[in-house]
Amino acid sequence: MSDYSKELSNLVLSVAESGGSDLHLSVGRHPTLRVSGLLVPLIKKPFLTPDDLEKFVEVLLNEEQKAILQKKGEVDFAYGVPEKEGMRFRCNAFRQRGFWGVAMRLIPAEVRTLEELNLPEILRSFALERQGFFLVVGPTGHGKSTTLASLVDIVNRETSRHVVTIEDPIEYIFTQDKSIIDQREVSHDTADFRTGLRSMFRQDIDVAMVGEMRDSSSISIAVTAAETGHLVLSSLHTNNASQTIDRIIDSFPAEQQNQIRLQLAGSLLGIFSQRLVPRTSGGLIPAYELLIANTAVRNLIREGRTHELDIVMETSSSEGMVDLNRSLLDLVRGGEISMENALAYSQKPRSLMELSK
Numbered sequence: 001m002s003d004y005s006k007e008l009s010n011l012v013l014s015v016a017e018s019g020g021s022d023l024h025l026s027v028g029r030h031p032t033l034r035v036s037g038l039l040v041p042l043i044k045k046p047f048l049t050p051d052d053l054e055k056f057v058e059v060l061l062n063e064e065q066k067a068i069l070q071k072k073g074e075v076d077f078a079y080g081v082p083e084k085e086g087m088r089f090r091c092n093a094f095r096q097r098g099f100w101g102v103a104m105r106l107i108p109a110e111v112r113t114l115e116e117l118n119l120p121e122i123l124r125s126f127a128l129e130r131q132g133f134f135l136v137v138g139p140t141g142h143g144k145s146t147t148l149a150s151l152v153d154i155v156n157r158e159t160s161r162h163v164v165t166i167e168d169p170i171e172y173i174f175t176q177d178k179s180i181i182d183q184r185e186v187s188h189d190t191a192d193f194r195t196g197l198r199s200m201f202r203q204d205i206d207v208a209m210v211g212e213m214r215d216s217s218s219i220s221i222a223v224t225a226a227e228t229g230h231l232v233l234s235s236l237h238t239n240n241a242s243q244t245i246d247r248i249i250d251s252f253p254a255e256q257q258n259q260i261r262l263q264l265a266g267s268l269l270g271i272f273s274q275r276l277v278p279r280t281s282g283g284l285i286p287a288y289e290l291l292i293a294n295t296a297v298r299n300l301i302r303e304g305r306t307h308e309l310d311i312v313m314e315t316s317s318s319e320g321m322v323d324l325n326r327s328l329l330d331l332v333r334g335g336e337i338s339m340e341n342a343l344a345y346s347q348k349p350r351s352l353m354e355l356s357k
Contacts, residue, residue, distance in 0.1 A: 004052075004055040004056055004058070004059050005059050008056060008059050008060070009081060009082070009083050011023055011025075011031050011042075011045075012079075012081050012087070012089060012104065012106075013081070013083070013084065013087075014033065014042070015033055015104075015106050016084075016087065016106060018033055018035050018040070019035060019036070019283070020033040020034055020035040020040070020106065021034050021035070021105060021106055021141075022034035022103065022104060022105050022106065022141075023089070023102075023103075023104040023106075024039070024101075024102070024103055024104075025048060025052075025053060025056055025101065025102040025103075025104075026048065026053075026096070026101045026102075027048055027049065027050050027052075027053055027096075027097075027099040027100075027101070028047055028048070029041065029047060029048060030042050030043055030045050030046070030047060030048070031045050031048065036278060036279075036282055036283050036284060037276065037278050037284055050099045050100075053099055053100040053101065053102070054100060056100075056102060057069070057093055057100050057102065060077070060079055060091065060093065060102065061075070061077065061093060065077050065093075068187075069093050069094075069095075069100075073094060073095040074092060074093065074094040074095065075092070075093050075094075076090075076091070076092050076168050076169050077091050077092075077093070077169050078090055078091065078107075078169040078170055078171065078185075079091050079104065086109035087106075087109060088106075088107045088109075088171070088173070089104040089105060089106055089107060090104070090105045090107055090145075090169060090171050091103065091104045091105070091169075105141070107171045107172060108146070108172075111149045111150060111152075111153040111172050111174065112146065112150060113150060113153075114150055114154075117143070117146065117147065117150060117286065118285055118286055119147060119150070119274075119286060119288070120288070120290065120322065122290065122320045123147075123150075123151065123272065123290075124154055126151065126233075126269055126270055126272075127151040127152075127154040127155050127158075127231075127233075128154065128155070128158065128159065129231055129269055130229070130231065131226060131227075131228075131229050131230055131231055131267075132226050132231060132232070132267055132268065132269035133222065133223060133226035133232050133234075133264070133267045133268050133269060134151075134231070134232070134233050134234075134268075134269045134270055134271075134272070135233075135234055135235065135236060135244060135268075135270075135271045135272070136148050136151075136233070136234075136235045136272050136273075136274070137235060137236045137237070137238045137239075137240070137241075137244050137271060137272070137273045137274075138237075138238075138239070138273050138274045138275060139237065139239065139275070140237060141276075142274055142275050142276045142286075143274055143276055143286060144235040144274070145171050145172075145211070145235070146172075147272065147274065148209055148211075148233055148234075148235060149171065149172040149174075151209075151233055152165065152172075152174065152181070152207070152209050152233065153174065155179055155207055155231075156174055156176065156177045156178065156179045156181060157177045157178065158178065159178060159179060160178045160179060161179045161180075161206035161207050162179065162180045162182075162203070162204055162205045162206050162207070163179050163180065163181045163182070163205070163206065163207040163208075163209065164181075164182045164183075164184065164196075164200055164203060164205045164207075164208055164209075165181070165182070165183045165184065165208075165209040165210075165211070166184050166186065166190065166193055166196040166197065166200075166208070166209070166210050166211060167183065167184070167185055167186065167209075167211035168185065168186035168187070168193070168211055168212070169185050169186075169188075170183050170184075170185045171211075179207075182203075184196050193210065193211075193212070193213070193214055193215075193218045194215070194217045194218050194221065197210065197218055197221040197222060197225070198221060200225065200230075201225070205230060206230065206231065207230065207231045207232075207233070208222070208225060208230055208231070208232045208233070208234075209232075209233045209234070210222055210232065210233070210234040210235075211234075211235065212234070212235055212236070212237075213234050213235075213236060215251065216251040216252045216253075216256075219248055219251060219252075219260070220252075220260065222234060223260065223263045223264060223267055224263070226267040226268075227263060227266065227267045236248075238273075239273065239347065240273050240289060240310075240324070240347060241271040241273060241289060241291035241309050241310075241313065242306045242307060242309040242310060244271050244273070245264065245271075245301055245306045245309070246306055248260065248264060249261055249264070261301060261302060261304065262302060264301055265293075265298045265299075265301040265302040266298070268293040268297075268298070268301070269292075269293055270290060270291055270292045270293055271290075271291045272288060272289075272290050272291075273288060273289045273290075273291075273324070274286045274287070274288040275287050275288070275324075275345050277328070277331065277337050277341050277342070277345050278337065278341055279336055279337060280335065280336065280337060280338055281336075285331060285336050285337065287324060287327045287328045287331055287337075287342075287345060288322060288324065288327050289313060289322050289323055289324040289327065290313075290320065290321055290322040291309060291312070291313055291321060292316070292319060292320055292321050294316070294319060296312055296316075297309065297312055300312065310323075314326075324346065324347060324348075325346055325348060325351055325352045325355055326355070328342040328345060328346055328352060329342065329352065329355055329356055332356070339356070
């Protein structure tokens, strides 16, 4: 392999052409795509050598990013494809067994609507709230960033507000419409999430989109912002609503947990948890649960009875809440996914079987 810049362009273009979502470059393996959730090695391409990965890293990273990679053994960054305007990837380069590895996630050029993403229209109401705290949660690679971007785009197209995003790295590039959107990248535009969050209070913002809350300090500032007249949209790597509440509270020392529980009970708007499930016709479709912070939910959070939140969701569909098993079953009955996959993605497969009878 002689022209690594050209070869990289060919590989990233193949992701889009195949309808894939990711590209993996790993020593001793063929370059590999992820298509509809499955890894697909490009067997016509040779196995990658340590020298190949060195050269790809040289093409992908700037000097600052290379220094971080050498020092820390990993670095997050965004990559724009020179040959294809608007095509960008969210990337992570890392050290593994003494060699470099690279994972690249395709970011669609355009922010898709809730309808295009097969997401419930009720999410629009949260984007249009004046203040409060709304979380999109789920495992890595299941569309949280895409959902957040869709919510920010609703704000942008339908309201006149000042939106600040804090991301690592910046993913979707928004075209400003009715709103002002300032996008800040950690390590490049601001030192870290905590610093970026603190400075928001001096930037006359209306809406904050925080790519990920990584520590108790960031969470505390975000909740305070939601309490003081701002709309805060963010994400966490958690599996469901009750686990999300517990994760937030448990990130604080014991003596601070009651205070954050009270703050969260007062500021939370809702929690949306999603999974991308293989579709019978090919591709992926979201299954989800939605917890809406009504009076009952706020009381349960305040009283530390988060284990009862699942019951509230199951019995409050008339208020717009959605239970994951109900979402999965609706997809099965609509012919979108198989029962086998529904059971695989359910957190309560026995309950799902009972519900399906």
